[in-house]
Amino acid sequence: MIAVKDRLRAEPKSRWRFPVTLEGMLYLLPSIVLFAVFLFYPMFKTIYLSLFLTDAQGNAQIFVGLEHYSQLLSSPSFRASLKATVLFVLYTVPAGVILALGLALLANQKLKGIGFFRTLFSSTMGMSVAASSVIWLFIYNPAIGIANTIMTTLGLQEMQWLLNPDTALISVAIPTIWMNTGFSFLILLGGLHNIDASLYESGKIAGVSDFYSLRKITLPLLSPTLLFIVTVSLINSFQTFGQIDILTKGGPMESTNVIVYSIFKDAFVNFNIGSASAQAVLLFAFILIVTILQFKWSEKKVHYQ
Amino acid sequence: MKAIDVSNLNKAYRGEDMVLEDVSFDVQQGEFFVIVGPSGCGKSTLLRIIAGLEEISAGTLYMNGEEAGSKRPNERQISMVFQNYALFPHLSVRENILFGLHVKKIAKQQQQERCLEAAHLLGLDELLDRKPRELSGGQRQRVALGRAIASEAPICLMDEPLSNLDAKLRTKMRAEVRQLQRRLGMTMVYVTHDQVEAMTMADRIMVLNEGSIQQIGRPLDVYNYPQNLFVATFIGSPPMNITKTTRKGRRLQLTDGWTAAAPDLTEDVYAGVRPEHLTYAADAPPSFFATVEHLEILGTETLLMFRMNGELWIAKWPGQWDFREGQNIPLKVADDHIHFFNAATGERIGSRPLPAGLTMEAAL
Numbered sequence: 001m002i003a004v005k006d007r008l009r010a011e012p013k014s015r016w017r018f019p020v021t022l023e024g025m026l027y028l029l030p031s032i033v034l035f036a037v038f039l040f041y042p043m044f045k046t047i048y049l050s051l052f053l054t055d056a057q058g059n060a061q062i063f064v065g066l067e068h069y070s071q072l073l074s075s076p077s078f079r080a081s082l083k084a085t086v087l088f089v090l091y092t093v094p095a096g097v098i099l100a101l102g103l104a105l106l107a108n109q110k111l112k113g114i115g116f117f118r119t120l121f122s123s124t125m126g127m128s129v130a131a132s133s134v135i136w137l138f139i140y141n142p143a144i145g146i147a148n149t150i151m152t153t154l155g156l157q158e159m160q161w162l163l164n165p166d167t168a169l170i171s172v173a174i175p176t177i178w179m180n181t182g183f184s185f186l187i188l189l190g191g192l193h194n195i196d197a198s199l200y201e202s203g204k205i206a207g208v209s210d211f212y213s214l215r216k217i218t219l220p221l222l223s224p225t226l227l228f229i230v231t232v233s234l235i236n237s238f239q240t241f242g243q244i245d246i247l248t249k250g251g252p253m254e255s256t257n258v259i260v261y262s263i264f265k266d267a268f269v270n271f272n273i274g275s276a277s278a279q280a281v282l283l284f285a286f287i288l289i290v291t292i293l294q295f296k297w298s299e300k301k302v303h304y305q
Numbered sequence: 306m307k308a309i310d311v312s313n314l315n316k317a318y319r320g321e322d323m324v325l326e327d328v329s330f331d332v333q334q335g336e337f338f339v340i341v342g343p344s345g346c347g348k349s350t351l352l353r354i355i356a357g358l359e360e361i362s363a364g365t366l367y368m369n370g371e372e373a374g375s376k377r378p379n380e381r382q383i384s385m386v387f388q389n390y391a392l393f394p395h396l397s398v399r400e401n402i403l404f405g406l407h408v409k410k411i412a413k414q415q416q417q418e419r420c421l422e423a424a425h426l427l428g429l430d431e432l433l434d435r436k437p438r439e440l441s442g443g444q445r446q447r448v449a450l451g452r453a454i455a456s457e458a459p460i461c462l463m464d465e466p467l468s469n470l471d472a473k474l475r476t477k478m479r480a481e482v483r484q485l486q487r488r489l490g491m492t493m494v495y496v497t498h499d500q501v502e503a504m505t506m507a508d509r510i511m512v513l514n515e516g517s518i519q520q521i522g523r524p525l526d527v528y529n530y531p532q533n534l535f536v537a538t539f540i541g542s543p544p545m546n547i548t549k550t551t552r553k554g555r556r557l558q559l560t561d562g563w564t565a566a567a568p569d570l571t572e573d574v575y576a577g578v579r580p581e582h583l584t585y586a587a588d589a590p591p592s593f594f595a596t597v598e599h600l601e602i603l604g605t606e607t608l609l610m611f612r613m614n615g616e617l618w619i620a621k622w623p624g625q626w627d628f629r630e631g632q633n634i635p636l637k638v639a640d641d642h643i644h645f646f647n648a649a650t651g652e653r654i655g656s657r658p659l660p661a662g663l664t665m666e667a668a669l
Contacts (some may be wrong), residue, residue, distance in 0.1 A: 043353075198391040206405020206456070207379025214580050220395040282563035 043284075047229045050277035057272040067276035076281070077254065080264070084169060085258040089237045091173035092180065096233055097226070099177060100184030105218075108192040118189065125182030136175040137247060162248050164268035165255040170258055172247050176240060189224030192218070217235070223302040231291060238287050259283045306370070308492040309355060309462055314364030316350055316516075324350050325516045330365070334459075337486050339494045341503035342513035342540070348496045349464055351513070355494060356385050356462050368460065379408070381460070387464040390445050392437040398424075399433040402451040408439045409456075416455075423454040426485070443474045450482070454489065461486070463495045467502065479505055500540050504528065512536050516557035534651040537577050537644060543608065545577045549648065557645075560614060563593040565643050573648035580608075582642035583620035591635030597628045647657040 025032075050068055052060035072078045089098065103121045109113060123134070139145050140161040148158045161171040175302065203213040219226075241260045244250060250257035257265075259279060267276035309332040311400040325347045336555060340348045353359040355366065357378035362485055366374040373381055379623040382648070392401050402420045411419075420570040424430050437445055446466060452462050467475045473659040481505050486493045504524045505512050510536070512527065519539075520532040531537035539547040550557040550573075556564040559576050568574065586592070594613035595618070602608075607626040610619050620636065643652040 193371060196389065196391065198387040198392060201356075201378075202385065202387065202391040202452075203356065203405060205356060205378045205383060205385050207377070207408045208405050209408075217393065220393075 029088060033216075043222075046277045046280050049274055050281050051275050054271075054273040056269075056271045059273075060216075064274070068275050069282070072275065072278055072282065077257075079102075080254055081257045081259050081262045084256060086171060086239060088173060088176075088240060088256075088258055089234060091170060092176045092237045092240075093230065093233045094175040095173075096180045097184060097229055098183050100229070101189055101226075103185050104188035104192055105180065105214075107189055122182045122186045122189075124179050125186060127179065127182075129179065130246060132179050133243045133246035136243075140171060140247075155239075157305070163252055165253045166253055168248055168255045172240075172243055175243055175247070178238065179243070180233060184233065187229055188225055192221045195221045220303050223298075224304055227298050227302050231294060232288060234294070235287055238283065289294070306334045307367070308336070308369060309338075309494065310367040311355075312364075312365050313360045314351075314354070316347070316354060316359065317362045323516055328513075328516075328518055330511055330518065330521055331650060332492060332494060334492055335490050337495065337508045338497045338511065339497060339503040339507035339509070339510050340513055341497055341500055341539075342519075342583065344498055346513045347516040348498075348513050350563075352462050352464050352494060352496045355381075357381055358384060359487055382458050383460045384456040384458040385462040386449045386453050386464065386466045388468060390437075390449040390466075390469075392445055393450055394437055394570045397434050398429060398440070398448050398451075401437065401448055402455050404452065404576040407457065408565055419455045419457070420451075423451040426454060427451050431583075435668040442470050443478065444480060445593070446470060450485065454485070458491075460492045460494070463493065465497055466495075468497070468499070482506065493517060498520075501542065504540070510540075512539060514539070530653070531577075531644065532653050534575065534577075534646050537646070539652075541579060541621040543580050543621060545579050545644065546613065546616070547575055547577045547646075548614050550574050550576050559643075560593050563638075564638055567656045568645050570647065574654065575648050575651075577646060578618075578638050578642060580621035581621045582638055583618070584637050585622065585626075586635040586637035589637050592638045593636055595631050595636050596636060597630050597632045599630060600626075600628055602626070624660060644666065 041298040049058070049060060051063060051065060053064055055061055089301070102302065107121055109117045124207070138149050142148060142158070142160055142163070145161075146160060151158055159167060163169050199217050199221075201211060203217060213224045238262050240258055244256055244258060244261045245264075248256040250261045260283070263279045266272045266279065311331065312329045314328040315323070317323050328351065338388060340351060342348045350359060354361055357380075358372075358374060360536055361374045364374075365372070368376075368383075393404065396404065399420055400657075402423055406416050406419070420433070424433055427450060429444070429447055429451060432440060432444060432448075432546065437448065440448065446469075453456065467478050470478060472542075479502060482495075495502075495506065495627075495631065507524050509522060510524050510527050512522045514535050514550070520527055520536045522530075527536060528540055531540060534547065538547065548559055550559050550565075552558075552567065552574075553564060555567055556575065557567045557574060558564045565576065588605050595608060595613070597611055598617075599610040600607065601610075602625050604625065605623065607622050607624065608619055609622065609628065610617060612618070647654055
């Protein structure tokens, strides 16, 4: 902008001036085009479709207004899937972030061979959802899986992990935490690296306890990174699909039928695209509200340097 | 009384890289002790060892008469000011100054008193509720000092505290820190690479190079009687001019026509002359002639550069002198302003030994 202004000042009498706004738009054009094609168009199309009854090809047929929404909000199945989603988020996000934070604090110590553990802790980042899910499918296998072997070794009852409606959601949440930890760990470790070592040394000279410096130095200075990780994990968790599809297919008894999976089923199994679109719009609104609330709530607690 | 007593201290990383070698010195109570040396000489490591942030490889460290090498940092009764100030960006100036005081079980009331007192001393009264990012560099520096003052630790360690300030502010803070130390009577160990800071602030200087002590002494003693070539060229700005000499019978020849009485030594000798001791020989017979290579007129003083046996020499004269480059001018050096150093070892050849037994106690 400064360069543009300077040029305008230097040539006040040039015959034709390229409007500054237009010039700016030109620079933004590549991303505007990409966003328009892959984000804005699908978004508005989804909102549009959510107001119609559609045929099997997904073409809008009859305008029904907000009928899909009112049906959804009164449908017990949608409420169950909303509940499953919220529970799933509550299972995965806090546990995942706390686990990653703990590992990052450990891996931030100056110890011999710590590089090996750093690699190990972040390794799940490099695995696809499909591959990890298949691994966990084996782990949960009632006959040959290691999960039940561990249970019997500990003298506990064998469990029908993915087949019992009471445990299925948690059994999907555990692999999800495992998968997300690598990424969260890496980002948090980076955040810890950015904290100036002399702050801790200053604390040491004052003689404050390790817990005090964790609470008064580490967490406040890590708060921007934590906010980022919590936001990303929340959104990811709301949009979980792959592991549900592979591990439980929304079952048993719809106990793991989270919203994204329900959208998928309505759209591509039942070909009820209008209702699926309405669910997608509701999920979008829901994530938007949660994220706004989260930012509002954390405004005073996050310290940007 | 000795506030800090270090003897035969060694520091090595991974058992091999010697960072500090056989370092022995003491710091008296209430003394302003400056450790000065080029970057990488081990001065910061030494300070961190005193603070307890690094471990000793060999040797002993006594503080306030007690063995301190195995004590934790907070048991050593020290405060420390870091080069980057180590201020907590999320805490206000007040909280920064009071950080960690709760550990010492000081009543809230008294903490606030100390904070206000320190803030008043440093002129921070108006800024107590600000965050560090809303302060200027000099103000941040003062907050860091405030924390050291509020802790009321008898020993204060400073690691290049002024190096992040601009030149003007540095000069101002130099005087402030010195006055503060005098007023509070604290023992100060101050690390710097800037020999001007060392000269102007210190009661005593310790010059460190490549992990070993070069010289310890009062600033003027170090300046006037540098123990070796390193100290001679490190302390003083511009540095001491050094040239190789050749033996001419019982005299040493520095350059054509300029000889000096030879010290009682058979080895090769370097001669050194401070820039201010090269004077213009207007009336007196000149020691030698020099061809002006470059001239810097700074207003209050003039720097005149010329070649001496291929080395660049600098003369520093008060006032404004206007020579042309290439001009041949007569220069004079008094015999007792020539320093001699053993060319092989770099050690000073003792024309004037240091006054023996002069310690801080005597000086104070």
